[in-house]
Amino acid sequence: LRSIDDPALLKTGLRLAENSNRLWSPNEKRQLGILAAILLKSLEEGAPEKLCQFVSADLSFQAEIKEFFSALLERVSHIPACLPRLPEVPLQVHCRYTLDQIMAGFGFRNSVREGVRFHKPTGTALLFVTLNKSEKDYSPRTMYRDYAISQELFHWETQNKTRPESPTGQSYTSKRTDENPVLLFVRHVKSGRGGVTEPYFFAGPVTYVSHQGSRPMQITWRLEHPLSGDWYRLAKIAAG
Numbered sequence: 001l002r003s004i005d006d007p008a009l010l011k012t013g014l015r016l017a018e019n020s021n022r023l024w025s026p027n028e029k030r031q032l033g034i035l036a037a038i039l040l041k042s043l044e045e046g047a048p049e050k051l052c053q054f055v056s057a058d059l060s061f062q063a064e065i066k067e068f069f070s071a072l073l074e075r076v077s078h079i080p081a082c083l084p085r086l087p088e089v090p091l092q093v094h095c096r097y098t099l100d101q102i103m104a105g106f107g108f109r110n111s112v113r114e115g116v117r118f119h120k121p122t123g124t125a126l127l128f129v130t131l132n133k134s135e136k137d138y139s140p141r142t143m144y145r146d147y148a149i150s151q152e153l154f155h156w157e158t159q160n161k162t163r164p165e166s167p168t169g170q171s172y173t174s175k176r177t178d179e180n181p182v183l184l185f186v187r188h189v190k191s192g193r194g195g196v197t198e199p200y201f202f203a204g205p206v207t208y209v210s211h212q213g214s215r216p217m218q219i220t221w222r223l224e225h226p227l228s229g230d231w232y233r234l235a236k237i238a239a240g
Contacts, residue, residue, distance in 0.1 A: 001038055001068065003199040006080060006095040009034060010073045017066035020056040024048070030105065031090045037100040043109050081204065081225055085181055086122055093204035093225050102126070102185060102200065115144070116159065123180035125171070127156060128200065131235055132189050144216060146186075148235030151226040154184065154206065157216040164214055172219055173211055181205045184221065188234050201231055 004010060012031040015022065024032065032048035040051055055062055080092035091097060091105045103111050106119050106126070117126045129146045144157035162169050172182075185200035192198045206221035227235060 002072070003096050003098070004069075004072055005076050005078070006092050006097070007073060007076050008080075008090065008092060009095075010069045010076070013069040014066060014073070016052070016055055017062045017069065020052040020062070026088070027090050030088070030107070033104040033107075034090065034097070034101045037104040038098065041100075043100060043104055043111070045109065047104070078228070083205070085205075086124065089122075091202055093202055094228060096199040096201050097185075098197070098199045099128070102202075114159070125180075125182045127182060127184050127206075129156065129184065129186045130188075130190050131186060131237075145218075147237075148227060148232050149220065151229075151232045152223055153209065154203070154221045154223060154227075154235070156184075156219050156221060158219065160216050162215060162217050164211065164217055169214075169217055172217070173208055182207070182221070184223070186231065186235060203227060203231070 004013075009031050012028050013035055015028075016032065016035070029048045032051055033043075036042050036047035036051040040047055040054065042050065044050075055065070078094055080095050082092055083089055089105050091102065097105070100111055106124075107121075108117075108119075112126075112128070115128045117128075118124070119126065131146060133144075146156050147154070149155055158169070158172065162172075164170075164173060182205065184203040184206045186203050187198045187200045189198055203223055204225040206223050209220040209222050211217050211219045226232075
């Protein structure tokens with residue numbers, strides 16, 4: 001939970017601690033699902049309701065998470081941006097989320113193993129990037145070169161099997177409409193201190209600029225929201 005820096009999510013967590021039996025809006029229910037992905041380690045459809053039951057049954061836990069979420073909220077120093085084209089997805093640009101939290105935000109009932117996932121209801125492509133890949137965690141065929149060219153441009157490699165003329169390749173290079181966005185999630189390393197899996201930094205929507213090569217394709221994306229200075233430095237170093 002310490003990685004949560006989404007102020008809207010933290011405020012919903014505080015409302016959960018204060019009154020878990022209140023009436024929740026559809027957006028708040030999706031946020032409860034994001035919290036349940038960590039607190040209950042569940043992506044099940046009924047996870048938000050189970051989380052409310054879990055919290056309401058333990059007064060000491062209510063007090064603990066209220067104090068904890070209040071402390072996290074005070075630490076937030078950035079101003080996130082919402083996704084106006086995806087109002088049903090309560091994720092905010094330039095906030096950090098675990099993989100399961102992202103899955104819960106989109107309503108997926110299972111997690112993802114590969115670096116790309118498509119959300120069919122909204123036509124959204126989710127790109128997951130680990131900047132510094134270790135040979136222990138990635139095979140030679142998945143050591144893709146992903147890095148920031150500038151604060152507005154990002155170099156990304158597709159999976160090895162992707163050709164420009166394939167349906168997947170065409171879906172990246174064709175002009176995608178507002179109803180079919182591409183979202184970029186970035187993390188520095190797979191595992192941090194103590195072997196804990198690192199959350200992803202939500203870099204936000206990206207649009208196609210150009211590509212070259214095949215199997216894998218090397219695509220340049222333009223970020224709708226420029227990378228913050230610290231993340232740009234990390235993502236630039238990855239170009240190595």
